[in-house]
Amino acid sequence: xxxxxxxxxxxxxxxxxxxxxxxxxxxxxxxxxxxxxxxxxxxxxxxxxxxxxxxxxxxxxxxxxxxxxxxxxxxxxxxxxxxxxxxxxxxxxxxxxxxxxxxxxxxxxxxxxxxxxxxxxxxxxxxxxxxxxxxxxxxxxxxxxxxxxxxxxxxxxxxxxxxxxxxxxxxxxxxxxxxxxxxxxxxxxxxxxxxxxxxxxxxxxxxxxxxxxxxxxxxxxxxxxxxxxxxxxxxxxxxxxxxxxxxxxxxxxxxxxxxxxxxxxxxxxxxxxxxxxxxxxxxxxxxxxxxxxxxxxxxxxxxxxxxxxxxxxxxxxxxxx
Amino acid sequence: xxxxxxxxxxxxxxxxxxxxxxxxxxxxxxxxxxxxxxxxxxxxxxxxxxxxxxxxxxxxxxxxxxxxxxxxxxxxxxxxxxxxxxxxxxxxxxxxxxxxxxxxxxxxxxxxxxxxxxxxxxxxxxxxxxxxxxxxxxxxxxxxxxxxxxxxxxxxxxxxxxxxxxxxxxxxxxxxxxxxxxxxxxxxxxxxxxxxxxxxxxxxxxxxxxxxxxxxxxxxxxxxxxxxxxxxxxxxxxxxxxxxxxxxxxxxxxxxxxxxxxxxxxxxxxxxxxxxxxxxxxxxxxxxxxxxxxxxxxxxxxxxxxxxxxxxxxxxxxxxx
Numbered sequence: 255x256x257x258x259x260x261x262x263x264x265x266x267x268x269x270x271x272x273x274x275x276x277x278x279x280x281x282x283x284x285x286x287x288x289x290x291x292x293x294x295x296x297x298x299x300x301x302x303x304x305x306x307x308x309x310x311x312x313x314x315x316x317x318x319x320x321x322x323x324x325x326x327x328x329x330x331x332x333x334x335x336x337x338x339x340x341x342x343x344x345x346x347x348x349x350x351x352x353x354x355x356x357x358x359x360x361x362x363x364x365x366x367x368x369x370x371x372x373x374x375x376x377x378x379x380x381x382x383x384x385x386x387x388x389x390x391x392x393x394x395x396x397x398x399x400x401x402x403x404x405x406x407x408x409x410x411x412x413x414x415x416x417x418x419x420x421x422x423x424x425x426x427x428x429x430x431x432x433x434x435x436x437x438x439x440x441x442x443x444x445x446x447x448x449x450x451x452x453x454x455x456x457x458x459x460x461x462x463x464x465x466x467x468x469x470x471x472x473x474x475x476x477x478x479x480x481x482x483x484x485x486x487x488x489x490x491x492x493x494x495x496x497x498x499x500x501x502x503x504x505x506x507x508x509x510x511x512x513x514x515x516x517x518x519x520x521x522x523x524x525x526x527x528x529x530x531x532x533x534x535x536x537x538x539x540x541x542x543x544x545x546x547x548x549x550x551x552x553x554x555x556x557x558x559x560x561x562x563x564x565x566x567x568x569x570x571x572x573x574x575x
Numbered sequence: 576x577x578x579x580x581x582x583x584x585x586x587x588x589x590x591x592x593x594x595x596x597x598x599x600x601x602x603x604x605x606x607x608x609x610x611x612x613x614x615x616x617x618x619x620x621x622x623x624x625x626x627x628x629x630x631x632x633x634x635x636x637x638x639x640x641x642x643x644x645x646x647x648x649x650x651x652x653x654x655x656x657x658x659x660x661x662x663x664x665x666x667x668x669x670x671x672x673x674x675x676x677x678x679x680x681x682x683x684x685x686x687x688x689x690x691x692x693x694x695x696x697x698x699x700x701x702x703x704x705x706x707x708x709x710x711x712x713x714x715x716x717x718x719x720x721x722x723x724x725x726x727x728x729x730x731x732x733x734x735x736x737x738x739x740x741x742x743x744x745x746x747x748x749x750x751x752x753x754x755x756x757x758x759x760x761x762x763x764x765x766x767x768x769x770x771x772x773x774x775x776x777x778x779x780x781x782x783x784x785x786x787x788x789x790x791x792x793x794x795x796x797x798x799x800x801x802x803x804x805x806x807x808x809x810x811x812x813x814x815x816x817x818x819x820x821x822x823x824x825x826x827x828x829x830x831x832x833x834x835x836x837x838x839x840x841x842x843x844x845x846x847x848x849x850x851x852x853x854x855x856x857x858x859x860x861x862x863x864x865x866x867x868x869x870x871x872x873x874x875x876x877x878x879x880x881x882x883x884x885x886x887x888x889x890x891x892x893x894x895x896x
Binding site: 278280281332335336354355358359361362363365366367369370372373379380383384387390391394395397398399401402 | 599601602653656657675676679680682683684686687688690691693694700701704705708711712715716718719720722723
């Protein structure tokens with residue numbers, strides 16, 4: 255995303271300036287490690303672009319931007335424990351490199367650091383805190399729903415959408431809403447830009463599920479079909495279940511216990527093609543993208559202010575499906 | 576503590592009013608459970624008494640009081656995981672009754688709820704948030720130091736005091752400081768009442784260590800010597816090490832591997848008496864209590880306003896040593 259490289263590297267520079275003490279080493283070393291293994295920094299960039307959308311210099315929203323990014327990193331550290339994930343962005347997760355206790359406490363500390371950044375943000379602090387807290391509550395609820403759904407057989411598509419809305423999309427909405435609050439935007443504009451972020455987030459998450467099975471492995475950077483092998487309840491799987499004939503359903507169930515990974519992925523893809531899963535999921539993604547655009551159209555600022563945010567959302571959603 | 580029963584039951588009533596949604600059940604059930612198993616509610620009562628100290632009605636500080644109590648409960652849930660504690664206040668801990676993942680996430684949610692309560696508190700929100708965040712950071716540092724010290728042989732008395740200051744005392748200071756902020760007290764008064772809380776907290780924590788070995792078991796409600804059996808590095812143990820002769824030190828080390836619990840407690844008590852540990856630790860407790868009183872003397876409000884807080888601190892520190 256070259257056109258936003260200036261924003262990303264500004265975020266990186268400011269992240270490095272956050273004061274992380276030396277001691278206790280066992281608490282702060284994992285935090286330093288985790289912040290440095292990177293990530294796309296998509297959320298703080300959204301806050302900065304949101305500030306510019308409403309006519310502010312991006313520097314005016316930097317503390318809120320960092321708060322969102324730090325909060326996101328807190329959720330990753332704790333989610334990785336709960337999901338027993340060994341790797342994050344190709345690096346060992348905190349609970350593996352150290353241990354669970356260290357991951358719990360350094361995650362807690364990161365959450366507090368997020369609030370410490372928010373405390374430094376100019377603007378209506380009560381509104382900022384309200385928006386941030388509401389989203390934080392929802393993210394925890396989404397994580398719990400995600401864990402609950404792994405144990406459940408019957409998960410409807412609307413359950414799934416609600417889960418990813420809470421677990422991942424609301425934070426994109428919040429990243430933008432904070433900028434609107436800082437800029438003293440109208441309540442309507444706050445709502446529209448929040449919704450824009452949530453819809454982009456939903457489209458993006460659906461695309462993630464699609465890419466896992468249908469991406470060009472050379473461009474995607476990892477082997478496709480990981481979700482299929484892990485029997486994950488992705489939107490593809492749920493759409494397949496909902497649209498399968500009895501016979502196709504039997505086949506789908508049989509495939510879940512197939513031990514040969516390559517064969518499993520190949521046959522699942524074939525079955526999904528029969529059922530038309532790819533088109534249905536792409537339609538769904540485009541539907542949310544359309545809703546996002548509609549929300550952006552309603553934001554009452556000059557069109558030229560909307561260019562970058564529209565560009566970034568288009569870019570995000572054209573990753574080689 | 577009958578003279579503060581009205582405060583405690585007010586806190587209980589208001590705690591019950593905090594909206595805890597039904598769903599996801601797996602997230603909110605543990606929170607309901609944990610809030611209902613009780614505790615002394617000492618911290619929120621301090622906030623309410625702090626408000627009255629500075630001439631405000633206690634109702635004006637209720638959200639800050641609840642924020643402190645909820646934050647405290649978050650730390651307990653996570654600490655219980657880290658310490659692998661099976662019981663809390665005689666009830667199963669969350670990670671035992673459910674599992675670690677549930678305890679991690681419901682703890683996270685409680686921390687966010689604390690910030691949600693703070694967001695509703697009238698007063699200078701930026702100052703409230705700054706004080707609250709600073710204390711939250713310190714509590715995590717204290718918990719990490721506590722875990723680090725379990726692994727280390729050489730822990731000095733000043734290390735230990737710093738650890739308990741961070742892990743437990745600063746929250747008492749913060750509970751009072753928030754009240755001072757709400758009441759727009761002067762910066763000096765804020766500092767004095769904060770220090771009062773911290774010193775009372777230190778005295779209280781030292782007393783806890785003393786009671787574990789020297790309390791009357793009938794009044795104490797549990798068998799004495801639990802810390803000795805678990806080889807915990809309490810202030811008694813550290814004072815013993817620092818004041819022991821070579822021979823006494825050898826005996827102390829030998830006792831750490833004694834398998835007979837009753838004998839171990841009996842002989843340790845005898846050894847501590849030889850070294851004069853009880854007097855030294857009571858002196859230390861009284862020293863911090865004296866410092867607390869000095870801070871209270873400096874708070875620039877009429878003496879009659881100080882009665883209840885002085886009474887409560889005296890009460891706390893006269894638990895049958």
